[in-house]
Amino acid sequence: MAEELTGGVRTLLGDPKKAVLKLSGPMIVGMLVQSLYNIVDGIWVAGLGSDALAAVGLFFPVFMVILSLASGLGVGGSSAISRKVGARDKEMADSAAAHTLVVGLLIGISLSGLTFPFLREIFSWIGAEGRIVHLVVGYARVLVGGAVVLVFSNIAGGILRGEGDTRRAMHAMILGAGLNMVLDPIFIYKLKMEVVGAAWATLTSVCVTSALMIFWLFVRRNTYVDIKFSSFKFDGKMVREILRVGIPSSFAQLSMSLAMFILNIMIVKVGGTDGIAVLTSAWRILMLGMVPLHGIAMGVTAVTGAAYGAKNIDKLNVGYLYGIKAGFAVELAIATLVFILAPQLSHLFTYSKGAAHISGDLIDALRWLVWFVPGVPFGRLTSAMFQGIGRGENALAVTILRTVVMQASFCYLFGIWLGFGILGIWWGIVLGNLTAAAVSFAWGRLTVQKLRLQSGLLGYQRA
Known part of the structure; x- marks a missing residue:
């Protein structure tokens, strides 16, 4: 060139x-x-x-x-x-x-x-x-x-x-x-x-x-x-190529707001306004802990996109799997720290007299919810890979599966239908996210295998 x-x-x-x-x-x-x-x-x-x-x-x-x-x-x-x-x-x-x-x-x-x-x-x-x-x-x-x-x-x-x-x-x-x-x-x-x-x-x-x-x-x-x-x-074809990833990405972000809306409805039903306060505080901590993952996702999208453009599917696979390994290691370390430091983190949101009574509930919530975090890379980075190869609709499906379908379903099952209350909501968030992560990762691996078969490429090239 x-x-x-x-x-x-x-x-x-x-x-x-x-x-x-x-x-x-x-x-x-x-x-x-x-x-x-x-x-x-x-x-x-x-x-x-x-x-x-x-x-x-x-x-x-x-x-x-x-x-x-x-x-x-x-x-x-x-x-x-x-x-x-x-x-x-x-x-x-x-x-x-x-x-x-x-x-x-x-x-x-x-x-x-x-x-x-x-x-x-x-x-x-x-x-x-x-x-x-x-x-x-x-x-x-x-x-x-x-x-x-x-x-x-x-x-x-x-x-x-x-x-x-x-x-x-x-x-x-x-x-x-x-x-x-x-x-x-x-x-x-x-x-x-x-x-x-x-x-x-x-x-x-x-x-x-x-x-x-x-x-x-x-x-x-x-x-x-x-x-x-x-x-x-x-160039209409170029616009469609951009929007095929861009529009689903926009809807994926909006779907997360919808998921929180659904979650809030269930939380109010089983935990009242205190439950909302606990979830909001815990969620802020967990979302901050997932910032590194979003940075890794941006890297994975660019790397897998370049590999896909070069028709080097083995290189794409290496970037995708390495991103997941790095994301898992980082998020597992963060989850462990949050679990250990839950009392101190809880104090940041419950130091006032008006909020002190939810301190114990917030500690419990953090120590339950934190365990879905290490599983998120398997779904989030699969979504990033789909964005990289131009399949925005697949990336959107992964997000909806995690936030709206699995999470909401498991939360309703444990929190409301089986009557475990707010503890059931925490279980539902963890199990829903982990289940969706497993399904998404399997889909991502299957997609890469199909791409490899279609391309006919056998060896991984470093350039």
Whole structure:
């Protein structure tokens, strides 16, 4: 290939084990910083009182839709680019990047145009009343109006990941989260903008991050993909290839919100509001513990995508299985730590007099729930592999199987039907997730075997 290869592309085309580790590390760091920002942002908003917290909470479902679409398109674009990189087809990699941006910008503009005029009606319908309507509409106008920037930022990050440049993707994530943490108290309190200030802090930080991405992609132009809209030609096949992964990825994220909604209904039935408090607190801890897994998943998607594009199924298999082994080792270590430190972790959420009475229940919940965590890599990384090879519908099916079908079914069986109460819910979450992980992993292995037979490739090549 005549084109000069970047370090990220050389990583993608090299040893799959090293590639998974090298690509995952920066994403784990970036996502941990973003998780820290989410906590800090909540603390600053909490200082404004319960009405401000309620306003942000009411906007959350709308924000989830925007983020799900944005990150889904980022995954779709990343997958398409990595496959073209693996196939050594730079022209099509450039096309995939350009089409991802065009589709994303159109969706971002459409989201703003269709929802912005009706924000007050939307939140009134959801249930906002009085002062809270005013607060949530003011907050939403900023972020919905800037939806195109939020979408662009996610897509640009996906383009960098697709060509193996996770280090710069990490730098952008850290810049955005760090700037947001600095701007929050300034906008909210110093400038007396209150809850609207939190929205402006978020949008401003995303704008700065987007400006950095624009500099890398269009000014400095030292990325592998070269995006030139002057020669852009619409390719319906390319758009379908991107959306085949992107749309299911978006729906997969939304399905997790649906799963939590179903879980909350069952928890309220058997454990009341205290049960919700216990689940919410335990879930925050467990989700933070799974951040490394999501970073590994991004690496697996890129590596398996490049291997699939190169028609090297043995290399794909090595990257997929190594990702699972690494994910299992990391999550088992985290699960063990959470089990041991459950009393100390519980204290973070139950130190006040009003919450102290749920401390014992939270410790029990952590020590039960933590054991589904080591099984998650088998399903999550199978989903990542499916995304890498362009089978987004399979990835969506894996997520729905885990979150909606198995988890909900086992929770209902043990918690309600067999009458074990909230303990049965914990059992259901563990057994449902582990069962789904086993089924998903078997499906992933079968898929790789079929790909190997179809390709006729026998040997694993290191390049």
